Amino acid sequence: MVNLISFWSVLKRLLLYGMIWKNFFIIALFLLLFASITEVIGPILISYFINNIIFQHSESLKKVLFFILIFIILQIISAYLYYLQSVVFNKTALKIVQKLRCDVMNAALFQPISVFDTQPIGQIISKITNDTELIKELYDTVIATTMRSVVLIAITIIAMFSLEWHMAIISIIIFPLVILIMITYQHYSTPILRKVRYYVANLNNKFNEYINGMNVIQQFNQEKKFKLLIKKVSNLHYLERMKILKLDGFLLRPLLSLISSCILCSLILLISIIPNEIFEVGTLYAFMSYLGRLSEPLITISSQQSILQQAIVAGERIFELIDSPKEKFGEKKFLIKKGEIKIRNLNFRYESNKMHVLKNINLYVPGKNFIAFVGHTGSGKSTLANLLMGYYPIKKGEVFIDGNNINSLSYETIKKGILMVQQDPIILADTFLENITLGKNISENKLWKILDIVHLSPLINSFPKGIHSSLGEQGNNLSVGQKQLIALARVLVRKPKILILDEATANIDSKTEKSIQKALFSIKRKTTLIVIAHRLSTIVNADYIIVLENGKIIEEGSHQDLLKKKGKYWKMKKFQSL
CATH class of the missing domain: 1.20.1560.10 (ABC transporter type 1, transmembrane domain)
Structure with a gap:
C-alpha cells in the first residue's frame, strides 16, 4: 500500500x-x-x-x-x-x-x-x-x-x-x-x-x-x-x-x-x-x-x-x-564595509565526524588587516575559512562580521562581501574574459589593470584571440599556477571587503609570488586579508599570525613576536629554512 x-x-x-x-x-x-x-x-x-x-x-x-x-x-x-x-x-x-x-x-x-x-x-x-x-x-x-x-x-x-x-x-x-x-x-x-x-x-x-x-x-x-x-x-x-x-x-x-x-x-x-x-x-x-x-x-x-x-x-x-534543505542564510541585508571579524567560543564538527575540528576558537580580526592562519595539515585552517564563507551553519559559538552574527546575514551580503581563492580553482571551458568576470560588467581597461597586477597580461597576449581566447575543459591548457592567477583576478574584479586565500600562492613561482604579495598589500587598505599558508615566507608581513594545532589556537602574534617565543611557529620556520 x-x-x-x-x-x-x-x-x-x-x-x-x-x-x-x-x-x-x-x-x-x-x-x-x-x-x-x-x-x-x-x-x-x-x-x-x-x-x-x-x-x-x-x-x-x-x-x-x-x-x-x-x-x-x-x-x-x-x-x-x-x-x-x-x-x-x-x-x-x-x-x-x-x-x-x-x-x-x-x-x-x-x-x-x-x-x-x-x-x-x-x-x-x-x-x-x-x-x-x-x-x-x-x-x-x-x-x-x-x-x-x-x-x-x-x-x-x-x-x-x-x-x-x-x-x-x-x-x-x-x-x-x-x-x-x-x-x-x-x-x-x-x-x-x-x-x-x-x-x-x-x-x-x-x-x-x-x-x-x-x-x-x-x-x-x-x-x-x-x-x-x-x-x-x-x-x-x-x-x-x-x-x-x-x-x-x-x-x-x-x-x-x-x-x-x-x-x-x-x-x-x-x-x-x-x-x-x-x-x-x-x-x-x-x-x-x-x-x-x-x-x-x-x-x-x-x-x-x-x-x-x-x-x-x-x-x-x-x-x-x-x-532537500537548501543552503540556509539569514535575512539581514547590508554592505560589509569594515571587514571586521569577531569569533567567540567557536566549536565545530562535520556531520560525518564525531570529533570537533575546531575547539573553543576566540579571535578578533580588525578591519583592513592582514591575518594569517598557519598549522600542519588537519589543524582546522581551511575549516575556519569555510565557516567565514558561510558554507556551514555555526551551531556552537558565534562569528560576527562588522558586528552582525554571520548566521543572520543574507546570501547577497555574504557573497558580495566575502570571497575566497582556493588552492585548486575551477576553470570553466570558456574564454579568459568569462572566466575572470563571471558575468560582472567591467570595462576592458579596468580588467587589464587587474591582469597586470596578477601578472596574467603576458600569458593572455600570447593567445591568438587574447582575452577572448577559449580555454580547454577545466583549463587543461593552463598550469596550476596560471589557474590560481585567474582565480585571484576574479576576486579583484569583485572587490570584496574580506578576501580569503587558501594556499592560493602555493603553485606560483617566487618572483610572481612577491609581485602578488605587493598587490595584495596594496589592496589591504580596502580589504581584510586572511591568508592560509604552509609556506611561511608568504606571511612574514602579516599584521597577525594565528597558529592552529588539532583545532585549537596555540600561538598568536606577529612574525617577529612568534619567533621570539621559540614555540610551534619558530619550529615550523626553522624546519622550512633547512
Missing part, C-alpha cells in the same frame, strides 16, 4: 509539471480524438461494403471506387492528425522536461556545501542528466502512447457495441485481466528499478572519479585494478537489468497476446453456438479487425509499464534532491 501511495504521489507531481501547458495537451487530445475516429470508421465502412454490396451482388465500379476513395481519404486524414498530435505533444513534453531539468539544476546549485562533502558528484550528475531523460520518456513516450491507446480503445469499444453487443461483452473481458497484470508488474518491478537507477548513478560516479584521476591510475599502473572495479559495478547493473527484461518478457506482451488469443477463441466458439443468421460476415470481419486494434493498444500500454516505473523511480530521486 505504501509503495502504491508513493507511486501515485510521484506520478501526480510529475504530471503537475504539465499543467502550465495544459492548453497544448487539450489541443493534442482533440487531434488524437478525431484521428482515432477516422481510423475506427475504416472497418465499419468495409463491413458495410461486404454486407451491402458484395453479398447483395450490387457492386458497381462507381460504388467500389467511391468506397475506396472514402477509405483512403479517412486513412490520410487519420495519419495527418496523428502527425499533428505527435508534434504538438512532443514539443510540449520537451518544454516540460526542460523546466524540470532547470528545477533540478537550481536545487543542486543551492545545496549546502555539506551535501557535496558526503554525496558523490556522479550521483548528482546522474539525477540531472539520466533521471530527467527518463522523465522525458514518460511524457513523449508513455503519456503520448497511453493517451492514444486509451482514446482508440474507447472509440473501438463504442464501435463494437454499435455493431454487436454479444461480441463486445466478451471482448471487454480483457480489461480486468490487463489491470491485474499491471498491478503485479508494478509490485515486482519497483524495487528492481530502484537498484537499476542506483547502479547507473554509481557507474556515472565511478567514471567521473576514474577519468579525473586518470594520471594517477596510469602513473601507478592501476589500469587492470580499476578495469575490474568498473566491470564489477557494471555487472551488478547488468544483473538487475536482466531481471527487468525477464519480468517484461513474462508479464507483458506474451501474456497479453495469450489472453487476446483466448478471447478470439471465445468469439469463434460464440459464432459456432449462436445461429448464423444473427451475425453477418461484414460484422465478423469488423470485429476481427477491432479485436486486433483493441489488443494492440492494451499490449502497448502494458509494455510502457517498464518505462513508467523507471520514470517514477527517477522522479523519486529527482524530488529527493529538489525537496
Whole structure:
C-alpha cells in the first residue's frame, strides 16, 4: 500500500509539471480524438461494403471506387492528425522536461556545501542528466502512447457495441485481466528499478572519479585494478537489468497476446453456438479487425509499464534532491564595509565526524588587516575559512562580521562581501574574459589593470584571440599556477571587503609570488586579508599570525613576536629554512 501511495504521489507531481501547458495537451487530445475516429470508421465502412454490396451482388465500379476513395481519404486524414498530435505533444513534453531539468539544476546549485562533502558528484550528475531523460520518456513516450491507446480503445469499444453487443461483452473481458497484470508488474518491478537507477548513478560516479584521476591510475599502473572495479559495478547493473527484461518478457506482451488469443477463441466458439443468421460476415470481419486494434493498444500500454516505473523511480530521486534543505542564510541585508571579524567560543564538527575540528576558537580580526592562519595539515585552517564563507551553519559559538552574527546575514551580503581563492580553482571551458568576470560588467581597461597586477597580461597576449581566447575543459591548457592567477583576478574584479586565500600562492613561482604579495598589500587598505599558508615566507608581513594545532589556537602574534617565543611557529620556520 505504501509503495502504491508513493507511486501515485510521484506520478501526480510529475504530471503537475504539465499543467502550465495544459492548453497544448487539450489541443493534442482533440487531434488524437478525431484521428482515432477516422481510423475506427475504416472497418465499419468495409463491413458495410461486404454486407451491402458484395453479398447483395450490387457492386458497381462507381460504388467500389467511391468506397475506396472514402477509405483512403479517412486513412490520410487519420495519419495527418496523428502527425499533428505527435508534434504538438512532443514539443510540449520537451518544454516540460526542460523546466524540470532547470528545477533540478537550481536545487543542486543551492545545496549546502555539506551535501557535496558526503554525496558523490556522479550521483548528482546522474539525477540531472539520466533521471530527467527518463522523465522525458514518460511524457513523449508513455503519456503520448497511453493517451492514444486509451482514446482508440474507447472509440473501438463504442464501435463494437454499435455493431454487436454479444461480441463486445466478451471482448471487454480483457480489461480486468490487463489491470491485474499491471498491478503485479508494478509490485515486482519497483524495487528492481530502484537498484537499476542506483547502479547507473554509481557507474556515472565511478567514471567521473576514474577519468579525473586518470594520471594517477596510469602513473601507478592501476589500469587492470580499476578495469575490474568498473566491470564489477557494471555487472551488478547488468544483473538487475536482466531481471527487468525477464519480468517484461513474462508479464507483458506474451501474456497479453495469450489472453487476446483466448478471447478470439471465445468469439469463434460464440459464432459456432449462436445461429448464423444473427451475425453477418461484414460484422465478423469488423470485429476481427477491432479485436486486433483493441489488443494492440492494451499490449502497448502494458509494455510502457517498464518505462513508467523507471520514470517514477527517477522522479523519486529527482524530488529527493529538489525537496532537500537548501543552503540556509539569514535575512539581514547590508554592505560589509569594515571587514571586521569577531569569533567567540567557536566549536565545530562535520556531520560525518564525531570529533570537533575546531575547539573553543576566540579571535578578533580588525578591519583592513592582514591575518594569517598557519598549522600542519588537519589543524582546522581551511575549516575556519569555510565557516567565514558561510558554507556551514555555526551551531556552537558565534562569528560576527562588522558586528552582525554571520548566521543572520543574507546570501547577497555574504557573497558580495566575502570571497575566497582556493588552492585548486575551477576553470570553466570558456574564454579568459568569462572566466575572470563571471558575468560582472567591467570595462576592458579596468580588467587589464587587474591582469597586470596578477601578472596574467603576458600569458593572455600570447593567445591568438587574447582575452577572448577559449580555454580547454577545466583549463587543461593552463598550469596550476596560471589557474590560481585567474582565480585571484576574479576576486579583484569583485572587490570584496574580506578576501580569503587558501594556499592560493602555493603553485606560483617566487618572483610572481612577491609581485602578488605587493598587490595584495596594496589592496589591504580596502580589504581584510586572511591568508592560509604552509609556506611561511608568504606571511612574514602579516599584521597577525594565528597558529592552529588539532583545532585549537596555540600561538598568536606577529612574525617577529612568534619567533621570539621559540614555540610551534619558530619550529615550523626553522624546519622550512633547512
